[in-house]
Amino acid sequence: MENLKLAWRNLWRNRRRTMITAASVFFAVFFALFMRSLQLGSYDYMYKNVIESYSGYIQLQQKEWWDEKTIDNSFGYNLKLEERLLSDNNIVNTIPRLESFALASSGSNTKGVMVMGIDPEKESLLSDISKKVAKYHLSADAIAKILASKQLPEKATGNLPLFENVYYDDENRLLQDLGLNVEKKDSYLPVLARYSRIEGEQIKVGEPGVWLGQELAKYLEVQPGDTMVLMGQGYHGTTAAGKYQIKGIIKIPASDISGRIVYLPYDVAQELFHAENNLTSLILHVRDNSDKAIAETSQWLSEKIPDETRIIDWKEMNDVIIQQMEADNVSGMFMIGILYIVIAFGIIGTVLMMTAERRREFGVLVAIGMQKKKLASIVGYEMMMIGLLGVMAGIIISIPIILYGVNHPIVFKGELAHMMEEYDFEPKLVFETVSYYYLWQAFVVALMVLVSLIHPVRKILRLKVVNALRA
Amino acid sequence: MKVLELKNAHKIYNSSEIQVHAVNGVDLTFEEGEFAAIVGPSGSGKTTLLNMIGGLDHPTKGLILVENTDLSKLKPSKLIDFRMRNIGFVFQSYNLIPVLTAAENVEFIMNLQKKPKKERQKRTEDLLNAVGLGDRINSRPSKLSGGQQQRVAVARALASKPKFILADEPTANLDSKSTETLLQIMEELNREEKITFIFSTHDARVVKRARRVVTLEDGKILSDEISKN
Ligand SMILES: Nc1ncnc2c1ncn2[C@@H]1O[C@H](COP(=O)(O)OP(=O)(O)OP(=O)(O)O)[C@@H](O)[C@H]1O
Numbered sequence: 001m002e003n004l005k006l007a008w009r010n011l012w013r014n015r016r017r018t019m020i021t022a023a024s025v026f027f028a029v030f031f032a033l034f035m036r037s038l039q040l041g042s043y044d045y046m047y048k049n050v051i052e053s054y055s056g057y058i059q060l061q062q063k064e065w066w067d068e069k070t071i072d073n074s075f076g077y078n079l080k081l082e083e084r085l086l087s088d089n090n091i092v093n094t095i096p097r098l099e100s101f102a103l104a105s106s107g108s109n110t111k112g113v114m115v116m117g118i119d120p121e122k123e124s125l126l127s128d129i130s131k132k133v134a135k136y137h138l139s140a141d142a143i144a145k146i147l148a149s150k151q152l153p154e155k156a157t158g159n160l161p162l163f164e165n166v167y168y169d170d171e172n173r174l175l176q177d178l179g180l181n182v183e184k185k186d187s188y189l190p191v192l193a194r195y196s197r198i199e200g201e202q203i204k205v206g207e208p209g210v211w212l213g214q215e216l217a218k219y220l221e222v223q224p225g226d227t228m229v230l231m232g233q234g235y236h237g238t239t240a241a242g243k244y245q246i247k248g249i250i251k252i253p254a255s256d257i258s259g260r261i262v263y264l265p266y267d268v269a270q271e272l273f274h275a276e277n278n279l280t281s282l283i284l285h286v287r288d289n290s291d292k293a294i295a296e297t298s299q300w301l302s303e304k305i306p307d308e309t310r311i312i313d314w315k316e317m318n319d320v321i322i323q324q325m326e327a328d329n330v331s332g333m334f335m336i337g338i339l340y341i342v343i344a345f346g347i348i349g350t351v352l353m354m355t356a357e358r359r360r361e362f363g364v365l366v367a368i369g370m371q372k373k374k375l376a377s378i379v380g381y382e383m384m385m386i387g388l389l390g391v392m393a394g395i396i397i398s399i400p401i402i403l404y405g406v407n408h409p410i411v412f413k414g415e416l417a418h419m420m421e422e423y424d425f426e427p428k429l430v431f432e433t434v435s436y437y438y439l440w441q442a443f444v445v446a447l448m449v450l451v452s453l454i455h456p457v458r459k460i461l462r463l464k465v466v467n468a469l470r471a
Numbered sequence: 472m473k474v475l476e477l478k479n480a481h482k483i484y485n486s487s488e489i490q491v492h493a494v495n496g497v498d499l500t501f502e503e504g505e506f507a508a509i510v511g512p513s514g515s516g517k518t519t520l521l522n523m524i525g526g527l528d529h530p531t532k533g534l535i536l537v538e539n540t541d542l543s544k545l546k547p548s549k550l551i552d553f554r555m556r557n558i559g560f561v562f563q564s565y566n567l568i569p570v571l572t573a574a575e576n577v578e579f580i581m582n583l584q585k586k587p588k589k590e591r592q593k594r595t596e597d598l599l600n601a602v603g604l605g606d607r608i609n610s611r612p613s614k615l616s617g618g619q620q621q622r623v624a625v626a627r628a629l630a631s632k633p634k635f636i637l638a639d640e641p642t643a644n645l646d647s648k649s650t651e652t653l654l655q656i657m658e659e660l661n662r663e664e665k666i667t668f669i670f671s672t673h674d675a676r677v678v679k680r681a682r683r684v685v686t687l688e689d690g691k692i693l694s695d696e697i698s699k700n
Pocket residue numbers: 484485486491492493511512513514515516517518519520
């Protein structure tokens with residue numbers, strides 16, 4: 001008790017230094033927690049957007065498909081198989097896909113594309129692709145007409161050229177990009193709609209028709225309602241060819257995919273490729289996506305599926321992304337580690353100054369009868385208190401900010417957002433709650449304090465009273 | 472009763488080039504209740520001698536016995552405890568603990584000694600009253616004058632009821648009025664508590680007040696006289 005009191009009072013002998021040191025600890029803790037929250041948030045977001053919305057957690061595939069993605073490596077799919085799969089308690093639905101390559105052409109433009117045969121309704125179990133059908137297109141022509149109409153405020157007309165050739169699936173985003181007040185959409189939207197509205201439609205199983213990624217649409221210079229031709233190799237060397245109406249342009253964030261993707265109903269794709277009843281993959285939509293449940297389900301299914309097929313899980317399908325996340329995780333920790341090392345030097349500096357300027361006082365205390373160990377423990381308490389002050393402040397202040405961030409992701413707007421999208425970054429910062437990480441911070445700071453104490457404690461234990469008194 | 476005895480004490484400093492024989496064969500005995508001054512020119516070995524007596528430094532040769540305890544036989548931590556229980560220190564530059572109040576400074580060693588709270592408080596009050604600072608018990612050292620700080624230091628040295636108090640030039644930093652006050656207080660406490668005071672000094676007025684004067688020169692005792700007053 002006495003020692004704690006002494007330590008506490010010693011802290012405030014040099015208030016500014018104590019505050020600066022505690023503040024540096026606070027900063028490190030706060031930054032680490034904040035960064036960690038963003039990191040976890042981005043991983044979570046990736047899981048949701050890539051794994052949950054694209055690959056799913058487990059798929060049934062023809063054995064060779066994953067290594068060689070040709071239509072010949074597809075497998076027969078029928079109701080009996082479907083029933084067998086659904087008999088697993090963890091599988092609530094199946095989502096069929098038939099995927100291949102073809103040449104897409106319209107007019108004089110041709111491009112090699114990825115053809116995705118999907119069931120749009122079932123696909124919506126994974127992602128909101130059907131909501132991504134573009135409603136507006138700021139073509140050069142549309143921009144010229146909007147400008148000529150002179151019905152938008154100056155700010156918006158200034159912004160318009162920046163967004164030339166951009167597609168929008170969301171009118172609020174359009175208004176925000178132009179710097180228009182979303183609340184007043186009634187006064188601006190009619191003008192924008194008159195010249196830039198494009199009519200997208202859903203594609204449906206049983207009805208021929210395609211969706212294109214927005215970059216592909218730009219390349220082929222097509223609009224909804226136009227037709228395009230798909231040509232390629234069908235099942236077992238047959239010739240695949242078909243002419244389809246473009247029903248919609250899909251706003252896909254990843255630019256490389258959006259430049260080469262064509263969606264069509266899977267039965268239409270089966271027909272195109274002469275692969276009736278075949279699929280290249282069947283996503284098994286699961287109730288419980290924990291590692292354990294996935295493993296159990298995979299195990300259970302492996303004996304019930306046809307010989308030509310196999311079960312593949314999300315880890316195998318997304319190994320590149322998972323590796324990227326791991327690398328990002330490591331580099332994040334590395335950065336925080338460096339930050340902590342810098343802060344640790346600050347703490348060491350403080351403790352060195354603190355002990356150097358009190359050498360004489362230490363000499364007096366030992367002379368009049370204080371044990372060196374006790375003296376060392378007082379200095380220890382002092383540094384611990386500074387550390388604690390910093391950690392507590394860091395945790396207490398970061399909790400509400402992180403919680404706020406979890407509920408209100410930071411969404412970038414305007415040109416910056418488009419720039420980020422061009423580099424395939426989602427223009428969004430997502431936070432995630434961090435739990436055990438708080439303890440880690442306390443642990444790391446405690447460790448730093450302990451390390452910073454090594455030198456002064458040694459100095460105290462070796463203190464020569466006579467020399468210290470003369471100082 | 473004999474509280475302190477030095478037998479053929481030597482201290483030799485071996486700095487890189489020259490050897491300094493700071494204390495050179497000193498034999499001395501102090502009885503309970505003495506009020507003794509150690510005098511001598513600068514460099515004669517006063518501080519070195521007091522440090523050895525206080526167990527802050529070990530003699531190169533010879534014995535220091537405090538009531539039959541040979542200080543050089545004590546292990547370092549035992550020696551610290553021994554100082555806490557038996558020896559009071561007053562330093563030239565006061566050296567109070569800056570973050571503690573006058574009362575807390577006085578109480579400090581009694582705290583280390585784990586004396587009961589009641590006893591500590593009573594003794595602190597008595598001592599601060601005795602040194603004339605009863606009204607400044609809650610002041611931090613920085614709010615006290617040099618003379619007042621040194622009076623607190625004397626009270627602190629006395630608090631643990633040591634066998635003797637060592638003071639290396641306690642009045643060197645004080646003006647003559649504060650010196651006079653401090654001396655009076657030291658004399659009074661010496662008389663009332665029967666505590667031995669051993670102090671070094673350069674100041675002739677201080678020397679005059681001592682009842683015994685030990686004069687050093689080049690580390691040797693030049694004279695050891697009982698004064699008449
Ligand atoms: N740590 C040391 N290393 C080397 N020599 C020392 C050391 N301490 C003291 N001395 C020398 O020992 C001698 C006695 O020093 P001491 O400090 O005891 O003298 P003093 O009588 O207290 O002098 P003053 O009146 O100036 O305080 C001096 O010659 C001094 O230079």
